Structure formats: structure tokens, C-alpha cells
Amino acid sequence: MRTGIATVCLSGTLKEKMHACAIAGFDGIEIFEQDLVTSPLSPEDVRKMAADLGLTLDLYQPFRDFDSVPEELLAANLRRAEAKFRLMSRLGMDTILVCSNVATAVIDDDDLRAAQLFRLAELAGNHGVKVAYEALAWGKYVNDYEHAHAIVETVDHPNLGTCLDSFHILSRDWDTAPIEQFNPAKIFFVQVADAPKLSMDVLSWSRHYRVFPGEGQFELSKFMGHVVRAGYAGPVSLEVFNDVFRQSDVERTAVDAMRSLIWLEEQSAKWLDAADAPLTGSEEAGASRPAGRRRYPMELATLPQVAEPAGFNFAEVKAADTAGLEKVLGQLGFEFNGRHRTKDVQLWTMGHARVIINEQSSAARESAPDPAAQVTGPAIAAVGFDVDSPVIAAARARQLKAPAVPRKSQANEEIFQGFAAPDSTEIFLCQGSPDGTAAWTHEFGEGLEVPSGGTGAVIDHVNLAQPWQHFDEAVLFYTSALALEPQPYAEVPSPTGLVRSQVMLTADRAVRLVLNLAPVIQQDGADAGPGSGTGHRRTYQEHIAFAVDDLVATARAARDRGLDFLRIPANYYEDLDARFGLDPTFLATLQELNLLYDRDADGEFLHFYTATVGTVFFEMVERRGGYDGYGAPNAPVRHAVQYDHLHGPK
Structure with a gap:
């Protein structure tokens, strides 16, 4: 499993964050836009530093409030997007995260959204960029990952896919089984975050109380199991907004983050083992499953197995x-x-x-x-x-x-x-x-x-x-x-x-x-x-x-x-x-x-x-x-x- 982490998860400067991620053993990182904007490093410096540290630059994010807007606002959004695509070229990055509109959306029309995202994908393709469209849990008109994926399928453009974020899916209690039916070529990126179960508005919950996998109460192994069964083989990246993490020692937090992905990988493998196990006699007659876990494009590593202390x-x-x-x-x-x-x-x-x-x-x-x-x-x-x-x-x-x-x-x-x-x-x-x-x-x-x-x-x-x-x-x-x-x-x-x-x-x-x-x-x-x-x-x-x-x-x-x-x-x-x-x-x-x-x-x-x-x-x-x-x-x-x-x- 290729591991990644968004720089927004960590405290410190962009340089400090990148060094911490390399020390912790991550394969790649997501560049959070504010971290780059506030850094004295040029895009070329960041690109070289990532290469020297052995980190891939997997995702530039976020690009907000693009779709569901009038034509005059769309033109401004396309100009803004093209500037980001040129920036990504300097960084050597090829994937951008585009969130469903939460602020400027004034038109609830899926056909319009599809047309606007097609124009964005066309522009992205001219710059060698892929667009990963994500349904935010508080999106004005698009807040369901299946809805976002359906729009992506309607657009049917090679430079437009979907981003699956566990928080936006599990915080709304959406069923994750339909992920298995997605075309894996259209899943451009996967982000994971855990969270405690809280009774509060989902935006505040997301911005302050996300935690790393294994530190909350979401069924992340099930989510990841469905992602793996869909045939996805790209990065699995942490995107965790947490006030405490962003005040803590950057290297220590990065190690904790990496530990959480190692744990999640093992738990997901166990979920797949159980899900792919042969049916028992008490299950539906005539049904069958393959013996043992099937092989999937994403290979999940496991750890030495131990019993609980005696x-x-x-x-x-x-x-x-x-x-x-x-x-x-x-x-x-x-x-x-x-x-x-x-x-x-x-x-x-x-x-x-x-x-x-x-x-x-x-x-x-x-x-x-x-x-x-x-x-x-x-x-x-x-x-x-x-x-x-x-x-x-x-x-x-x-x-x-x-x-x-x-x-x-x-x-x-x-x-x-x-x-x-x-x-x-x-x-x-x-x-x-x-x-x-x-x-x-x-x-x-x-x-x-x-x-x-x-x-x-x-x-x-x-x-x-x-x-x-x-x-x-x-x-x-x-x-x-x-x-x-x-x-x-x-x-x-x-x-x-x-x-x-x-x-x-x-x-x-x-x-x-x-x-x-x-x-x-x-x-x-x-x-x-x-x-x-x-x-x-x-x-x-x-x-x-x-x-x-x-x-x-x-x-x-x-x-x-x-x-x-x-x-x-x-x-x-x-x-x-x-x-x-x-x-x-x-x-x-x-x-x-x-x-x-x-x-x-x-x-x-x-x-x-x-x-x-x-x-x-x-x-x-x-x-x-x-x-x-x-x-x-x-x-x-x-x-x-x-x-x-x-x-x-x-």
C-alpha cells in the first residue's frame, strides 16, 4: 500500500513537515495550498526537496467552490484553475483535489455541473493534470460520494475522476459497499481519517476533531476493504484536521500518523480475509466465496501476529x-x-x-x-x-x-x-x-x-x-x-x-x-x-x-x-x-x-x-x-x- 499524508495534518513549516514525513517513512505527501503559499520555498525548491527526501508529490489541494455557478463566475474559476495547473507543473504534480461547492453554488443542476466539470477536465488535460472531484459532507448540492461519482461518470473524461474521503463518507453514515462497483480507473485518490462519534455540525466536527486511523470510532477497515475490492491501487493518504496535532511536535506526530496507516493496512487485510472467506453452512445455500483472500491490485502488508497479553x-x-x-x-x-x-x-x-x-x-x-x-x-x-x-x-x-x-x-x-x-x-x-x-x-x-x-x-x-x-x-x-x-x-x-x-x-x-x-x-x-x-x-x-x-x-x-x-x-x-x-x-x-x-x-x-x-x-x-x-x-x-x-x- 502506498502511503501518503496531507501537510495540513502537521505543525511547522512546509520544510519541517516534509522532513518529518520522510523520517516517518511516508511514500508521498499532499501539498495543502496554504502551506505552499506561506513558504519561502519556490515550487522548484519544493520539487527538488521532495525528490531528495524520496517523497512523491501526490495531490495539490484544495480547489474550492468551482461548480454549480453562473457563467460569469465559471469564467473566473477557470482562470483561477489554470493558474493552479501552471503552478502544479512547476511542482511536478499531476493531480488536484476539487471539492464540491459549499459557498458560491447557486444552481442545482447536475447537467450544468457535468458540463462545467467537463470544461475543467479539458483545461486540466491541456496541462497534463488530473482532477479528483470530492463530495464534501456539507456540500450545498453535492454531499454524497455516490452523487459525485455519478457526475464523474456522466462527464466521462479521462482527466476527471473522484476522490473518496472516509470522513465525508462515514460522518454521514453512507453505505460504503457501493464503492466496490466503481470503475477503479475513475478513483483518482483516497483520503482517510478517523473521528470520535460526536453530536455536532459536520463542518466543525471535520475541522477540529478528526484523528488518525485507530484513534476514533469509524469503520475504516471496512471502508478500505471496499476500496481495495474495487481495484484501486493508488495512494492511501491521511487528511486529518486536528487542533492538537497542529500544536504538537511535527516529527512525533508524523510517526504517529505512519503508525496509524500501518495499523489500518493490517486491519483492512483482516477485514478482507473475513469477507473473502468461504461461506459457512448457515449462510445462503448455493452461494460461494473463494477460499482465502483474493489477490487485488493493492497489496496489503500484515504485521507479526500476537495474542493479547495474558x-x-x-x-x-x-x-x-x-x-x-x-x-x-x-x-x-x-x-x-x-x-x-x-x-x-x-x-x-x-x-x-x-x-x-x-x-x-x-x-x-x-x-x-x-x-x-x-x-x-x-x-x-x-x-x-x-x-x-x-x-x-x-x-x-x-x-x-x-x-x-x-x-x-x-x-x-x-x-x-x-x-x-x-x-x-x-x-x-x-x-x-x-x-x-x-x-x-x-x-x-x-x-x-x-x-x-x-x-x-x-x-x-x-x-x-x-x-x-x-x-x-x-x-x-x-x-x-x-x-x-x-x-x-x-x-x-x-x-x-x-x-x-x-x-x-x-x-x-x-x-x-x-x-x-x-x-x-x-x-x-x-x-x-x-x-x-x-x-x-x-x-x-x-x-x-x-x-x-x-x-x-x-x-x-x-x-x-x-x-x-x-x-x-x-x-x-x-x-x-x-x-x-x-x-x-x-x-x-x-x-x-x-x-x-x-x-x-x-x-x-x-x-x-x-x-x-x-x-x-x-x-x-x-x-x-x-x-x-x-x-x-x-x-x-x-x-x-x-x-x-x-x-x-x-
């Missing part, structure tokens, strides 16, 4: 001063299992829940990137996942542009495959074991690979804060690299604004990763990529949650060890009683131990929080029955109490 292997917290962490973990009931024989790290365990405390300073840390170099207090640095094949899973992540984070190992030490997530958290892939043991723990002492008895504790979920610039990037990253499934996001009130919370999980819920987009006021605003060492997301709190069999007993024991619980206000328990009508004795126990409670049709959820150490706090949970949530009604209480604890009078 569970958490460990969580790592980094701190220059580890005393506070050691105290809290001990009070929670974790056992200290010693220091690593060659590294400045500690191991603490409770059942199958493992926490590594990294004692190394930022300057001496043995692995890169350094996710918390600017943090003075503890911060979550890494998460380990159990996978079937760490080598294959790491190879997949590398193909998805994930930067590697090698871990130095000496003789008889586990070799971890690792890479950096968008928020700089290090992700390590560990060889899973059916009984939940971990062979690497013997590096801290013999016999530690077998969990101690007495508790079935496990890591229930890990909550990571995301910088505002890269929240969507993180969702795509964990979806594509770790096969986690994003759930519908929620917004949680806090004293400093709404916190957007996105749960990523495996089908069996063995891995639950919660990504939080904190209000900007709670972040330091630095924009740094993996390896930068700026600690750009560490001003907002994160936590690790552990599931236990008996939370009340765990809480009592922790209280007896002197644990500083997050203190829950009495008003909460009055409200809890009003909502659930709990047994008075049980309610009193909850209040006595600062426990929070939730219940739904499937079960119950009990949990409590520790005070924050650095930017990290811990949560202990107990799931009863089939409860599958995270105590969402309690989140505003937690945020408010933490805010008071951190900012109130001491």
Missing part, C-alpha cells in the same frame, strides 16, 4: 528516595524480597503482584529512555506484561515505530524485550507462565520465582496519566502494539476540570490499563518524545491497583501497620446509604476503614486508596461477582480528597 508481570516505580515507597508497600502487606544482584532495584511482592522499585538516579539509570528524569518523587516508570512470544511481540512493536528500550543483562539474567510507549512509560514483554510464576525473580534470591502463599493478590489495573498532546496517540499505540481493546471513554469531574479516562483491556480482563487525560492545569506542558528525559507527564498522579480476596481484612491489617489512607468524607457515606441502603454494620465498616463502594447488576466493588508519594499512589480492590468496572461514581470523591490532601492546609 496478564501483568510487574510494575516498576522509580524514585531517587525510596523510603516513602518502601513504607507504604510494607504497610499494604507487600514483602521485601531483596535487591537485584547487579542492579540498584528492589523487588516487593504480594502473591502474584510484583512491584519493582528502581533506586537509580536519572543520570545512572541503565535503560533508555528515562521516563521521569525531572521528577524528584516516585513515578511509575515501567510495566511488564506476560505474552506468548516476547520476541515476536517486540518485532511487531518495532514495525509500529515503537522505540526500543534495551535492558542491560549479565550472564544468567532474563533478557527482556522492551519499547517505549508515547507517554515514555517503558513496556517490557515477559515470557508468560500458566501458573503465574516469573523466572526472572531468582535474580533477587533463589526460590522467589514461586509466589509466597497466603494471598491471591494480582495487579488489577494500572492508571497512567497522558500528556494532552498525545492522548489519541497512546490509544492507538496500545491498541496496535499490545492488542488491547479501547472502551468508550468517560469524563470524570475533578477540582481542576474534567479528567478524560480511557480504559484499554484484554478480552478476559487479565490486563486493564487506564489512560487518563488530565486537565492542562495539572500538567507541566512540556512536549517531549520518548528518550527526551523531560518527564513531561509526571505532574499528574498515577496509580497501581492490586486486587485481593478480602479487602476488609487487608484494610484492617494495613491500618494496624500505620497506613495513611486517603481520608473519605462522612458526606460520602451518607450518600452511599441513600443510594444503596446498605446494612448499617457494613456501612460502618466501610466508613471506619475509609473504604469506597459501588454496586451494579453484576456484582460489587470495594476499594481504598493510599496517600500519594511523589506522583504515585496505590489502590487495593476487591471484585465481588461479575463486577467489571472501576468504581466510577467514586472517582470524583477520590479526586477531590486528593486535591485537598495535596493543596489544603498542612
Whole structure:
């Protein structure tokens, strides 16, 4: 699949954008007119730079408001078009995007539109230019891609074709199956964009909230499957208008964009495999399909296939001063299992829940990137996942542009495959074991690979804060690299604004990763990529949650060890009683131990929080029955109490 991206997707100057696209590995680019108009580079300079960078110049865009106009306005439009065709000749480009009219259209007549587009195609042909006509979702008279294609077919000119843009099609919920019936020679260009499902006018939705494939909720693999089945073999190019992307680091955004196309290519191949599979006995009698995916002019590459993680292997917290962490973990009931024989790290365990405390300073840390170099207090640095094949899973992540984070190992030490997530958290892939043991723990002492008895504790979920610039990037990253499934996001009130919370999980819920987009006021605003060492997301709190069999007993024991619980206000328990009508004795126990409670049709959820150490706090949970949530009604209480604890009078 030939990949492309419109320069409008990225921040910076045209020169910076072109260099970023080349670094990310794109085959070609669309030149957005404003980027060229505002550039000091001449068209000849741009043409040479593209050739030097190995980029093709695939599309000049946009040419607006051409059709459905009176004759006197058409003449002006043709003069304007000819000037652009001459410019394109200097650039060495042969395709221009012409949008359906949204502003100056005054005549609703398809015959007139066809006649006017024929004149445009004739003029374009004289300059060696092809015209790709696109139906904008808010076009005055042409807003349906099938309508636009029908006009193109009526014109029947070799220099006029159609541009299929996934946003304009899917935002209007148009059926994409008819694309398969299009003459592929008349599909001149394909643009893709994803988007969250929003209730707003489509123009504002398009201009501000498009995202890269895999970061929204559109059925892009189905759209692309129909495009491939139609026989299209040209570029698949990103056209994403997004306020955040155009404020973010250009190279990083370009890499995220390329990752999204790699993911889309794989997902489209899977859709075609399913669509081209033989019919089952339950399907219509007498019908048939070819066995396996057919061959199409566009070849779709796939990635190394991996299963979703089987569970958490460990969580790592980094701190220059580890005393506070050691105290809290001990009070929670974790056992200290010693220091690593060659590294400045500690191991603490409770059942199958493992926490590594990294004692190394930022300057001496043995692995890169350094996710918390600017943090003075503890911060979550890494998460380990159990996978079937760490080598294959790491190879997949590398193909998805994930930067590697090698871990130095000496003789008889586990070799971890690792890479950096968008928020700089290090992700390590560990060889899973059916009984939940971990062979690497013997590096801290013999016999530690077998969990101690007495508790079935496990890591229930890990909550990571995301910088505002890269929240969507993180969702795509964990979806594509770790096969986690994003759930519908929620917004949680806090004293400093709404916190957007996105749960990523495996089908069996063995891995639950919660990504939080904190209000900007709670972040330091630095924009740094993996390896930068700026600690750009560490001003907002994160936590690790552990599931236990008996939370009340765990809480009592922790209280007896002197644990500083997050203190829950009495008003909460009055409200809890009003909502659930709990047994008075049980309610009193909850209040006595600062426990929070939730219940739904499937079960119950009990949990409590520790005070924050650095930017990290811990949560202990107990799931009863089939409860599958995270105590969402309690989140505003937690945020408010933490805010008071951190900012109130001491």
C-alpha cells in the first residue's frame, strides 16, 4: 500500500513537515495550498526537496467552490484553475483535489455541473493534470460520494475522476459497499481519517476533531476493504484536521500518523480475509466465496501476529528516595524480597503482584529512555506484561515505530524485550507462565520465582496519566502494539476540570490499563518524545491497583501497620446509604476503614486508596461477582480528597 499524508495534518513549516514525513517513512505527501503559499520555498525548491527526501508529490489541494455557478463566475474559476495547473507543473504534480461547492453554488443542476466539470477536465488535460472531484459532507448540492461519482461518470473524461474521503463518507453514515462497483480507473485518490462519534455540525466536527486511523470510532477497515475490492491501487493518504496535532511536535506526530496507516493496512487485510472467506453452512445455500483472500491490485502488508497479553508481570516505580515507597508497600502487606544482584532495584511482592522499585538516579539509570528524569518523587516508570512470544511481540512493536528500550543483562539474567510507549512509560514483554510464576525473580534470591502463599493478590489495573498532546496517540499505540481493546471513554469531574479516562483491556480482563487525560492545569506542558528525559507527564498522579480476596481484612491489617489512607468524607457515606441502603454494620465498616463502594447488576466493588508519594499512589480492590468496572461514581470523591490532601492546609 502506498502511503501518503496531507501537510495540513502537521505543525511547522512546509520544510519541517516534509522532513518529518520522510523520517516517518511516508511514500508521498499532499501539498495543502496554504502551506505552499506561506513558504519561502519556490515550487522548484519544493520539487527538488521532495525528490531528495524520496517523497512523491501526490495531490495539490484544495480547489474550492468551482461548480454549480453562473457563467460569469465559471469564467473566473477557470482562470483561477489554470493558474493552479501552471503552478502544479512547476511542482511536478499531476493531480488536484476539487471539492464540491459549499459557498458560491447557486444552481442545482447536475447537467450544468457535468458540463462545467467537463470544461475543467479539458483545461486540466491541456496541462497534463488530473482532477479528483470530492463530495464534501456539507456540500450545498453535492454531499454524497455516490452523487459525485455519478457526475464523474456522466462527464466521462479521462482527466476527471473522484476522490473518496472516509470522513465525508462515514460522518454521514453512507453505505460504503457501493464503492466496490466503481470503475477503479475513475478513483483518482483516497483520503482517510478517523473521528470520535460526536453530536455536532459536520463542518466543525471535520475541522477540529478528526484523528488518525485507530484513534476514533469509524469503520475504516471496512471502508478500505471496499476500496481495495474495487481495484484501486493508488495512494492511501491521511487528511486529518486536528487542533492538537497542529500544536504538537511535527516529527512525533508524523510517526504517529505512519503508525496509524500501518495499523489500518493490517486491519483492512483482516477485514478482507473475513469477507473473502468461504461461506459457512448457515449462510445462503448455493452461494460461494473463494477460499482465502483474493489477490487485488493493492497489496496489503500484515504485521507479526500476537495474542493479547495474558496478564501483568510487574510494575516498576522509580524514585531517587525510596523510603516513602518502601513504607507504604510494607504497610499494604507487600514483602521485601531483596535487591537485584547487579542492579540498584528492589523487588516487593504480594502473591502474584510484583512491584519493582528502581533506586537509580536519572543520570545512572541503565535503560533508555528515562521516563521521569525531572521528577524528584516516585513515578511509575515501567510495566511488564506476560505474552506468548516476547520476541515476536517486540518485532511487531518495532514495525509500529515503537522505540526500543534495551535492558542491560549479565550472564544468567532474563533478557527482556522492551519499547517505549508515547507517554515514555517503558513496556517490557515477559515470557508468560500458566501458573503465574516469573523466572526472572531468582535474580533477587533463589526460590522467589514461586509466589509466597497466603494471598491471591494480582495487579488489577494500572492508571497512567497522558500528556494532552498525545492522548489519541497512546490509544492507538496500545491498541496496535499490545492488542488491547479501547472502551468508550468517560469524563470524570475533578477540582481542576474534567479528567478524560480511557480504559484499554484484554478480552478476559487479565490486563486493564487506564489512560487518563488530565486537565492542562495539572500538567507541566512540556512536549517531549520518548528518550527526551523531560518527564513531561509526571505532574499528574498515577496509580497501581492490586486486587485481593478480602479487602476488609487487608484494610484492617494495613491500618494496624500505620497506613495513611486517603481520608473519605462522612458526606460520602451518607450518600452511599441513600443510594444503596446498605446494612448499617457494613456501612460502618466501610466508613471506619475509609473504604469506597459501588454496586451494579453484576456484582460489587470495594476499594481504598493510599496517600500519594511523589506522583504515585496505590489502590487495593476487591471484585465481588461479575463486577467489571472501576468504581466510577467514586472517582470524583477520590479526586477531590486528593486535591485537598495535596493543596489544603498542612
